[in-house]
Every structure is written in C-alpha cells, then in structure tokens.
Amino acid sequence: MGGIFINYRRGDHEDVVRELYDRLERHFGADQVFRDVASIVPGQRYPDTLRERVADCEVLLVVVHTGWADTRGASGGRRLDDEGDWVRREIDQALHSGKSVIPLLLDGAAPPRPDQLPYPVRDLAHRNAQFLRTARYEADLAALIAVLETDVSRTWRPVPPPPPAPRPGQWPGALTALLACAVLLAVPALPQDDGWVRRDGLPWTLQAALGGCLLLCAPPIALAATRLLLRRPLDGWERDLHSVKHLTYVRQTWPMALGLVLVGVFGALHLWGDGGAWASLSLLLVMGLAVAHTAATHIRLQRRDADLWARWPQGLPSPVSRPVLRRAVARLELRLAESRAPLTREQREKAEWELRDMRAALGRLAAEAGRSRVVWLRQDHPWLFGGHVVGLALITALAVASGLAFEAAGKGAPRVHGTLAGVVLVAAALALATMELGLRHQRRMRTDLVAEAGDRVALLAGRVRDLSAPARTRRSGPAPRPEEFAEPD
Numbered sequence: 001m002g003g004i005f006i007n008y009r010r011g012d013h014e015d016v017v018r019e020l021y022d023r024l025e026r027h028f029g030a031d032q033v034f035r036d037v038a039s040i041v042p043g044q045r046y047p048d049t050l051r052e053r054v055a056d057c058e059v060l061l062v063v064v065h066t067g068w069a070d071t072r073g074a075s076g077g078r079r080l081d082d083e084g085d086w087v088r089r090e091i092d093q094a095l096h097s098g099k100s101v102i103p104l105l106l107d108g109a110a111p112p113r114p115d116q117l118p119y120p121v122r123d124l125a126h127r128n129a130q131f132l133r134t135a136r137y138e139a140d141l142a143a144l145i146a147v148l149e150t151d152v153s154r155t156w157r158p159v160p161p162p163p164p165a166p167r168p169g170q171w172p173g174a175l176t177a178l179l180a181c182a183v184l185l186a187v188p189a190l191p192q193d194d195g196w197v198r199r200d201g202l203p204w205t206l207q208a209a210l211g212g213c214l215l216l217c218a219p220p221i222a223l224a225a226t227r228l229l230l231r232r233p234l235d236g237w238e239r240d241l242h243s244v245k246h247l248t249y250v251r252q253t254w255p256m257a258l259g260l261v262l263v264g265v266f267g268a269l270h271l272w273g274d275g276g277a278w279a280s281l282s283l284l285l286v287m288g289l290a291v292a293h294t295a296a297t298h299i300r301l302q303r304r305d306a307d308l309w310a311r312w313p314q315g316l317p318s319p320v321s322r323p324v325l326r327r328a329v330a331r332l333e334l335r336l337a338e339s340r341a342p343l344t345r346e347q348r349e350k351a352e353w354e355l356r357d358m359r360a361a362l363g364r365l366a367a368e369a370g371r372s373r374v375v376w377l378r379q380d381h382p383w384l385f386g387g388h389v390v391g392l393a394l395i396t397a398l399a400v401a402s403g404l405a406f407e408a409a410g411k412g413a414p415r416v417h418g419t420l421a422g423v424v425l426v427a428a429a430l431a432l433a434t435m436e437l438g439l440r441h442q443r444r445m446r447t448d449l450v451a452e453a454g455d456r457v458a459l460l461a462g463r464v465r466d467l468s469a470p471a472r473t474r475r476s477g478p479a480p481r482p483e484e485f486a487e488p489d
Contacts (some may be wrong), residue, residue: 003032004152005054007090008063009071009079013106017063020104020132020141027145027478029155050090058151058345060094060101062124066108069116080118092120100151103129104144139476146475149344156346158353161315167379176386180393187397188404203405209398209423212391216430223437227444235448242326313354316361319368322449325361328354329456336460341467344479351464358457362450369446376439384438388431395427 004024008017021035033039034053036046054060071079079085094101101124103111114125130147132140187205226234308314308331316328332354339347377385399420406416 002056002058002152003028003034004148005057005060005090005094006033006035006063007060007087007094008035009065009068009087011065011071013063013065016106016132020063023141024145024148027154028148028152032152032155050086051093054090054093054099055097057094058100059148060090060099061148062091062101062103063106064103064109064112064129065106068109069112080116080121088118088121091124095121095123101127102147103127105129105131107133142477143474145478149346149479150342151345153344153346153349156350158357159311159314161317164318167382172382172386173378176389179386179390183390183393184397184400187394188400190401203402205398205405206402206420206423209395209402209420209427212395212398213423213427213430216391216427216434219434220430220437223434223441227437227441238322239326239452242323243330313350313357316357318361318364320361320364322445325358325365325449325453328358329453329460332358332460333456336463336467339467339479342469343464343467347479348464348468351460355457355461355464358453362454362457365446366450369443369450373435373439376442377435380442381438385435388435392424392427392431396424399424 006017006021006024008014017035018038021033021038024033034057036050039053069078069080073079073082073085080088082088091101103124105111111129112125114122117125130140130144132144312331312335316325332351335347336351343351371379403417403420406413
C-alpha cells in the first residue's frame with residue numbers, strides 16, 4: 001500500500017492537519033495517505049495498525065508545531081522522553097527502517113535541535129524540513145507535494161488493452177471447402193455444345209481460366225516489387241507516418257486523398273456527360289458514403305489519440321500492429337522529452353510499466369515471425385487463403401470444362417489436355433508464390449520492427465534511469481499531468 005504516514009500530536013493545530021490530510025488525499029488517493037483518526041477502522045487494534053502502516057509507508061511526515069519538542073504529559077514530563085509515546089515510537093521506527101522522514105514546520109515552529117530530542121530519534125534534527133505557513137499555504141503545499149511525489153505515487157491502474165478482434169474460428173475453412181467443391185462440381189456440369197470451341201477462338205471457359213492466371217500474377221509482382229525495389233522508401237515512409245498522431249498524419253497525406261477525390265469527381269462528370277446518369281449517381285453516392293465514413297473515422301481516431309495521451313499507461317493489444325506499437329514508443333519518447341529530472345515515482349512506475357508491456361509485445365511479434373505457414377495463414381489471412389483456394393478451384397473447374405468442350409468438339413488431343421493441366425499448375429504455382437512471398441514479407445517486417453523498436457525501447461529505458469537520478473534542486477510545484485497540456489506531434 002505504501003504512501004504517506006502523517007505523524008502529529010493532537011492539539012489546537014488539528015484543523016491544519018485535517019486540511020493537509022484532505023488535500024494530500026485528493027492529490028495522491030485515499031489509500032496513499034494515513035492519519036490515525038481518519039484511517040483506522042473501528043475495531044482494529046491501533047498499535048498493530050500503526051506499526052504496520054509505518055512499516056509500509058514510503059514517507060513519514062512529522063508535523064512540528066510551536067512547542068512540539070517540549071509538549072508535556074499528565075505527569076509533567078516531556079512526552080518525547082516517554083518510550084511509550086506514539087509520536088516518538090513512529091519516528092523511531094521510520095528512522096531505523098530507512099524511511100524518508102520529513103519534518104513539516106507549521107507557523108512559528110522551529111526545526112528541533114539534536115539536544116532537544118532523545119537519542120533514538122535524534123537523527124530527525126538532521127532531516128531537511130518543509131514549511132507549511134498560513135500566509136503561503138498554497139505555495140508551501142505545492143512545494144511539499146512536489147517533494148512527496150519523488151517517493152509516493154498517486155493511485156493508478158493501467159488501462160486494459162482493447163479486446164482482441166474475434167477470430168473467425170473453423171467455419172472459414174469449412175466454407176472454403178464447401179465453395180471449392182461446389183465450384184469443381186458445378187462449372188464442368190454447365191450445359192455445353194460445339195459452339196464452345198470456335199474455329200476462330202478459344203472456349204470462354206479457357207479464356208476465363210487464362211484471365212484468372214493473369215489476375216494471380218498481380219499479387220506476386222506487387223510483393224516482389226515491394227520487397228526488392230521499394231523496400232527502403234516504403235519502410236522510411238511507414239516509420240515516419242506511424243510515429244505521428246492521427247491529425248498530423250491527415251495533414252501530411254491530405255493531398256493524396258484530395259487527388260483521389262478529384263479523380264472520382266471527374267470520372268463521375270465524364271460518365272454524366274456520356275449519358276451514364278445512373279452510373280454517375282451511383283459513383284457520387286459511393287463517394288459520399290466514403291467521405292462520411294472517413295469523417296467518422298477521423299473523429300474516432302482523434303478521440304483515441306487524446307485518450308491514449310491523457311490516460312496512461314494503456315496496455316498494447318494482442319496481436320499488436322506495427323502502427324500501434326510505433327506510436328506507443330513515440331508517445332513515451334514525447335513524455336520523457338517533456339519530463340524534468342527527477343521523474344516522480346508515478347512517472348517512473350508508469351514508464352517502467354509501459355516499457356515492460358512493449359517488451360512483451362516485441363516478444364509476441366518475434367514469436368509471430370517464427371510461425372509456420374499453416375498457422376500464419378489460419379491466424380492472419382484466413383480469408384486470403386480461402387479466396388486463393390476457391391480461385392484455384394474455379395480455374396481447375398474451368399480447365400476441366402474446357403477439356404470437356406474440346407472433347408465434345410472432337411479436338412481433345414493429349415497436348416490440349418496437357419496444356420490445360422499446365423494452366424492449372426501455373427495457377428497453383430502463382431498462388432503458392434503469392435503466399436510464400438507474403439509470408440516472407442511479413443516475417444521481414446516483424447523482425448525489422450522487433451530490432452528497430454527493441455533498440456528504441458532500450459534507449460528509453462536508459463532515459464528513464466537517467467531521469468530518475470536523485471533531485472539536485474527543490475521543485476516549486478507538482479509535476480504536470482499529461483491531460484494538462486496537448487500532445488505534441
């Protein structure tokens with residue numbers, strides 16, 4: 001539990017102690033501040049509770065009022081000289097257990113001298129004191145809170161990550177198998193006649209199969225170009241865009257979006273001029289829906305950025321995407337750049353929690369990079385895999401239908417069937433090449449991100465250690481909260 005233990009002697013200054021307790025409780029949280037009257041539950045043994053809370057606290061705040069050292073008991077002796085005096089026992093326990101002990105001097109109170117203190121608590125005289133004066137109450141309280149923040153953290157809990165997107169489970173595989181079987185059985189069973197094989201051309205089924213092969217050529221070509229020709233510029237572009245907040249991303253990419261909108265508008269006007277009224281209206285409707293969806297997404301992502309900046313730390317989702325991880329690292333870099341040394345305990349705890357969460361996310365990414373091909377397809381691309389299987393089934397069915405058409409036309413030579421089998425094999429090779437290149441591309445992106453982000457996380461950990469060095473100067477006020485200033489770019 002830890003926190004602040006307020007050590008005080010009852011008297012006419014109790015109103016000040018009560019106000020101090022209320023203000024510290026509002027700042028640090030109810031479970032982080034202890035005052036005997038307000039914090040001990042009725043029925044508890046107060047000697048045990050007092051000893052436990054002193055042993056558990058991070059800071060013992062000794063309230064020193066005027067005449068504190070000379071306060072007398074009913075017998076006429078000084079209360080500090082009584083070994084059973086709880087003020088003395090609490091200070092003694094805190095000093096000998098290595099706690100941070102801070103004398104808090106109220107109006108007119110002087111720091112206790114060593115000769116005024118019994119030997120077990122004499123070290124209190126050597127502890128630097130804080131003032132809490134009525135004429136400068138707010139300024140003194142702010143300075144006291146700034147000192148306490150070094151050792152005491154506000155009550156905080158990490159915001160849980162968003163729930164993972166539901167995985168489709170087994171039914172995409174069953175649906176893929178069902179569609180593939182339906183295609184393999186239905187397409188060759190279509191009615192056919194001699195007109196399917198014309199003297200001046202090929203059956204439409206074979207033309208469709210060849211068209212499917214051409215479509216399958218596009219993904220491996222695009223992936224190969226991405227991996228071999230555009231790897232460096234695309235990687236740099238992604239790193240830059242992933243590290244900025246959403247509003248900055250929009251400001252940097254709006255010319256591209258505007259260009260696409262203008263192309264759509266000119267296309268719609270061209271169709272309108274050619275008499276394609278319904279096509280133009282449909283295109284404009286689609287564009288309007290796209291603009292509305294973009295606006296809603298923009299608002300949602302702006303709110304998400306503001307929430308992630310103000311309410312931290314927030315756990316990273318699993319699985320974590322590259323933009324989310326890079327943005328989380330960039331946010332922590334910005335926080336540490338805005339923070340002054342030494343960090344408060346809350347800042348240290350939150351930064352260390354985020355660093356642990358990032359390391360865990362990097363471990364998950366490294367594990368994902370080592371997955372087998374089947375696991376990768378099933379977890380990340382079930383619909384892509386299903387689409388390729390159904391596409392291959394369709395090309396195979398078209399090739400079989402073409403063979404049947406050639407047979408019906410009396411042209412079913414072995415070389416014709418061999419060519420059709422070659423078309424199917426080419427389609428299968430293209431599909432496998434697409435999946436293999438995609439797997440290697442995503443493995444490379446994950447391993448590069450693990451290395452890149454791992455280096456940045458290590459640098460951030462060193463930055464946290466440097467900023468956590470003991471204070472060399474006294475702060476005049478509490479550390480600023482993230483929600484008190486806007487997130488920089």
